Amino acid sequence: MDNSKKYDVLKLENQLCFPLYACAKEVVRQYKPFLDELELTYTQYITMMVMWEKKEMNVKELGECLYLDSGTLTPLLKKLEAKGYITRSRSSKDERNLIIVITEAGEKLKEEAVLVPAKVGKCISLEPQEAQTLYKLLYKMIHQMNE
Amino acid sequence: MDNSKKYDVLKLENQLCFPLYACAKEVVRQYKPFLDELELTYTQYITMMVMWEKKEMNVKELGECLYLDSGTLTPLLKKLEAKGYITRSRSSKDERNLIIVITEAGEKLKEEAVLVPAKVGKCISLEPQEAQTLYKLLYKMIHQMNE
DNA sequence: ATCAAATAAATTGCATACAATTAAATCATG
DNA sequence: CATGATTTAATTGTATGCAATTTATTTGAT
Numbered sequence: 001m002d003n004s005k006k007y008d009v010l011k012l013e014n015q016l017c018f019p020l021y022a023c024a025k026e027v028v029r030q031y032k033p034f035l036d037e038l039e040l041t042y043t044q045y046i047t048m049m050v051m052w053e054k055k056e057m058n059v060k061e062l063g064e065c066l067y068l069d070s071g072t073l074t075p076l077l078k079k080l081e082a083k084g085y086i087t088r089s090r091s092s093k094d095e096r097n098l099i100i101v102i103t104e105a106g107e108k109l110k111e112e113a114v115l116v117p118a119k120v121g122k123c124i125s126l127e128p129q130e131a132q133t134l135y136k137l138l139y140k141m142i143h144q145m146n147e
Numbered sequence: 148m149d150n151s152k153k154y155d156v157l158k159l160e161n162q163l164c165f166p167l168y169a170c171a172k173e174v175v176r177q178y179k180p181f182l183d184e185l186e187l188t189y190t191q192y193i194t195m196m197v198m199w200e201k202k203e204m205n206v207k208e209l210g211e212c213l214y215l216d217s218g219t220l221t222p223l224l225k226k227l228e229a230k231g232y233i234t235r236s237r238s239s240k241d242e243r244n245l246i247i248v249i250t251e252a253g254e255k256l257k258e259e260a261v262l263v264p265a266k267v268g269k270c271i272s273l274e275p276q277e278a279q280t281l282y283k284l285l286y287k288m289i290h291q292m293n294e
Numbered sequence: 295a296t297c298a299a300a301t302a303a304a305t306t307g308c309a310t311a312c313a314a315t316t317a318a319a320t321c322a323t324g
Numbered sequence: 325c326a327t328g329a330t331t332t333a334a335t336t337g338t339a340t341g342c343a344a345t346t347t348a349t350t351t352g353a354t
Contacts (some may be wrong), residue, residue, distance in 0.1 A: 007257060009264040012196050012212065016278055017174045017267070019285035021189075022214045024171035025311075026292045027164045032313090042168075043340065049159050060302060065159065067169045070303050072341050079339090096302040096349050110154060117156040120164070123292060130284055131163055137281045138166035141271060145173045172341075179343090190310060206333060217333050219311050226309090243319050243332040296354090305346070314336085321330070 030123045034116045038109060043072070044080055045113070051086060051102040052110050058097045085109060177270045181263045185256060190219070191227055192260070198233060198249040199257050205244045214289075232256060 012018050028042045035045050043066075050057060050065050057065075059073055066073075077100060080086045085106035091097040126134065159165050175189045182192055190213075197204060197212050204212075206220055213220075224247060227233045232253035238244040273281065 007199065007261055010196050010199055010257065010261055012193065012200070015193075015196075015264070016271075016273075016282055017178070018193055018196075019282060019289060020167070020171045020174055021193075023285045023289050023292075024164075024167045025214060026289055027167055029312085030292055031164070041339065046159065046162075046165055046168075049157050049162075049165075052154065052157055053159070058302080059304095067172060068340090069342060071305080071343080072339095074304055076340080094302085094350070098303060110157065114154055114157055117162070124163075124288060125291065126163075126284065126288065130287075133280060134284045135163055135166060137273065137277055137284075138170045140277075141273065142166060142170050142173055144272065145170075145177055145270060176342085188309065207331090215310090216312060218313080218335080219309095221334055223310075241320070241332085245333060296352105298351100298353090300351070301349080303347085303349105306344085308343095309341085311340080312338090316335070317333085319331080319333105322328090324326095 027120075027124065030120055031116070034119045038112055038116075039083070040109075040113075043068070043076060045116075047073075047076060047080065048085060048102075048106065048109065048113065051100065051106060052113070056099060056101045058091070058099055060097070062100065080106075174267075174271065177267055178263070181266045185259055185263075186230070187260075190215070190223060192263075194220075194223060194227065195232065195249075195253065195256065195260065198247065198253060199260075203246060203248045205238070205246055207244070209247065227253075 008014055031042050031045070035042060038045070040048065046066060047062065050062060054061075059070055059077070062077075063069055063073055068076075077086065077088055077098075081088050083105075085103055087101045087103060089099055089101070091099050155161055178189050178192070182189060185192070187195065193213060194209065197209060201208075206217055206224070209224075210216055210220055215223075224233065224235060224245075228235050230252075232250055234248045234250060236246055236248075238246050
């Protein structure tokens with residue numbers, strides 16, 4: 001092997017994972033000013049996105065949707081409950097399950113939240129075709145890694 | 148507006164940012180078993196990648212490379228110093244600057260680290276063309292957001 | 295029916311991330 | 325050349341993330 005090239009794989013610029021990691025963080029940062037208006041963090045926001053759609057979920061299901069575990073979700077859900085956007089209660093069918101249900105206030109928040117994607121979209125403008133390509137590649141990777 | 152579609156922008160499946168966020172986390176998880184062998188976290192690993200290439204950097208430069216601030220880097224660099232992979236010392240030219248220099252032990256670590264990318268590559272197999280496309284799109288976004 | 299195995303959350307411990315603030319050093323301008 | 329502005333790290337405080345463990349509950353095989 002050409003020794004001058006041996007360590008090139010360790011250069012940041014030759015990594016695919018690094019821009020992925022950096023880009024994800026930057027995107028979350030783009031969300032921040034808009035989410036601050038709703039007093040939500042990014043993780044709380046995506047959790048609410050699931051709740052806006054599903055209305056009722058248990059922690060395990062939420063974790064599967066969001067790729068988060070109970071160590072992250074438990075404190076986060078307690079905060080959302082404290083804000084009044086969800087309720088947390090044990091299932092009577094199976095006491096192990098904690099059922100998360102969206103509240104009226106939670107539903108109401110959706111009216112403001114619906115404006116967020118467009119605001120962020122202005123900061124991150126890819127061509128529709130590029131966005132589509134990126135979307136597919138990301139999910140391809142995600143599915144590949146979850147095997 | 149068609150009301151049945153009004154809130155579709157809030158569905159996780161219609162988000163580009165969510166798979167980005169999820170994929171980045173999953174990738175870091177793929178690294179973990181291999182980095183565990185080196186007793187490095189992912190963030191410590193990418194920091195070492197910069198050090199392997201540059202040998203000497205100050206905290207500000209590292210932060211620019213890695214998109215991290217001193218709040219993250221200061222404790223991380225202290226850990227890398229404790230492991231013996233870097234030294235931390237103030238510049239005599241400008242005492243505000245903290246100069247990070249890689250040590251012998253740090254250089255030595257590169258021998259094991261150089262095997263990591265291939266191992267991770269096996270878990271994340273995109274076609275070279277796809278990887279190239281993804282790489283370009285991610286950097287396009289990163290550069291756009293840093294304006 | 296009983297009890298070991300499995301399941302679901304919660305807890306614990308550690309390591310980021312990052313905004314905001316602070317402290318020290320240097321610069322720049324009158 | 326004095327001092328206010330700027331720059332660089334460090335610190336503080338809050339919120340993740342996740343592995344590993346614990347606790348409570350339920351399931352399932354005998």
